[in-house]
Amino acid sequence: MHVRITHIDGKLPNLALMAISGIHRSRGDSVHFTRDVDRGLFEDDYDRVYGSCIFRFSQHRLQRFVRNFPNAIVGGTGVQPPNLIGMDGTSSATSITVESAVGVPETLDYSIYPGFSASLGFTQRGCRLSCRFCVVPQKEGKNRSAKSIAEIWRGLGHPKKLHLLDNDFFGQPRDNWRERIREIREGGFRVCLNQGINVRLINDEAAEALSSIEYRDDQFRKRTLYTAWDNLHDEAIFFRGIDRLNRAGIPSGHVMAYMLIGFDPAETWDRIWHRFHRMVEREIRPYPMVYDRSRIDLLCFQRWVIRGLYRRVPWNEYRRATKSAESLAAWERAAKTAA
């Protein structure tokens, strides 16, 4: 069998695609892996085509992919079946799980991401909370443990770097997360928890456990602990969690906090600025996540923050220069050169 595996979006290697590739290779099938959603001029025909889309804002790429490969099997958190329109105007692609598409995966095929040296996986699935904008509770269900560190690590000969995709590490049974922390610490692993730890539910024991491990950013360089402050109403509980981290020896400067913007219809710029300034004054690094991608003002704000321009270019100046989407790239290039 000749299969095409298509990584539609996302910076990180895609676990589901690695599993699909692993299954096909174990059967002796030939696998063509690509990030290209278009069919190449001289590209082969395939017995089966897969695609994974994880972000809602990648719908244009997803639609293009489905137009090019109308019989593709498509999955991922960014897939909204009613929006999948095939070439004939009908919804012809299917959205299913890895297991229902190809069976239960036994090995992950890391070879499709040759530049990635870390090990990737989940120690738990599910989440204790149910935020209105989030698909995790619906997709993953109840909180439960998944794999041990020994099962996730690729083993001897591979760097001791773990990329854990857990959405609620401390939501799994206490004995299990304590065991995972012990494995990480005693194994000398560096770990990136970039889905974020749930700071709203953190207690002193969990904060101390975090402070005992080598948490890192997604490049495994900078000390970074990811979390989120999505809703203004969570201000008190968010900072109570931050205070707990601080008391356990984790400085606020290690914390990067996702901040959802453009979701709440009652949101105002005053509210956005309030969250932003409160974090910056505590030395937390904000990371805006824009829900409504049609809001150019929010997209500009996101770039201004993520790229650290807020430390040297006043917002009004940046916004004036980026009034049109077209000028955004040019302005950023100029700002970068000036920096």
Ligand code: SF4
């Ligand atoms: S805490 Fe995170 S994973 Fe859990 S429901 Fe909210 S956004 Fe989703």
